[in-house]
Amino acid sequence: MSSFWVFPGQGAQQAGMLHALPDDPLVRECLRQASEVLDEDVLELDSPQALQATREVQLCLLIAGVACARVLMARGSAPDYVAGLSIGAYPAAVIAGALSFADALRLVALRGELMQRAYPQGYGMTALTGLDQGVVERLVAQVHGPHSPVYLANINADNQFVIAGSDQAMADVATLAKGEGAAMAKRLAVSVPSHCELLNEPAQALAQAFAQVTLQAPTLKYLSGSTARPLFTADKLREDLAYNMCRLIDWRSTVQTAYERGARLQIELPPGAVLTGLARRVFGNGLEQGSAVAFQGARLDTLSALSREEGCRHP
Known part of the structure; x- marks a missing residue:
């Protein structure tokens, strides 16, 4: 089998x-x-x-x-x-x-x-498609900070990733991702920032x-x-x-x-x-x-x- x-x-x-x-x-x-x-x-x-x-x-x-x-x-x-x-x-x-x-x-x-x-509110996860992993990691690093936490959370496929963090930080990464040519940036039905520290x-x-x-x-x-x-x-x-x-x-x-x-x-x-x-x-x-x-x-x-x-x- x-x-x-x-x-x-x-x-x-x-x-x-x-x-x-x-x-x-x-x-x-x-x-x-x-x-x-x-x-x-x-x-x-x-x-x-x-x-x-x-x-x-x-x-x-x-x-x-x-x-x-x-x-x-x-x-x-x-x-x-x-x-x-x-x-x-x-x-x-x-x-x-x-x-x-x-x-x-x-x-x-x-x-x-x-x-x-x-994390009862204000946090979650967002899917990004159409970008390479290196680009996603660069965008996350550009936004991440003490007051704007965001992390790469899931590597789902060669061009599909999920980020986790605060609502605003994820929105900022999504905006940058679209500027880099991302096919999609979609907030997921997940209300907590999973798979990160x-x-x-x-x-x-x-x-x-x-x-x-x-x-x-x-x-x-x-x-x-x-x-x-x-x-x-x-x-x-x-x-x-x-x-x-x-x-x-x-x-x-x-x-x-x-x-x-x-x-x-x-x-x-x-x-x-x-x-x-x-x-x-x-x-x-x-x-x-x-x-x-x-x-x-x-x-x-x-x-x-x-x-x-x-x-x-x-x-």
């Missing part, structure tokens, strides 16, 4: 996303378990109003990813590699057998609360909570979205999950690593298809180079057939 399952990060959320999950006993069980662990009805987390809060967004992404991955696995599909962008690392760790779903729910709820509490303190608080949780060595190959390297031990994975909120995400290299290690089918778990679009630069869309598909909008039998076909071609 040479398939790569990926889990999206904050910004991919959609109103009603939990209600739109497949009508399947495994999905219902995930929703039931999540409601029991959190002591609340998780089907109330995906309303447009609820999704204004970081905690609710991150919990929805965790639940959707785990539920749909379990549905695929029950149909005979199994990934060789898993990875998640930012919060997506948590469902990836659950599916890799390293972190229990119950512990992931409690940790993600805390993660979202810590991040939101640190502004979140060092919340990450340290989360690490303290992680110290009380038991993790296992992953039974699948888990790729860190920060280092783009496989992690094999519980301690390494614990650190990766606790601190990924304040570390640069190198998703471009993560996808490339999976491909170089033999993955030829990428399946993106819900919601959305942003990671599928990014992967097609690497995986292409043909039999020789590989395929990248999104769970959302695809038929379950089609995804299962693709997984079986890939397993036969690359045993």
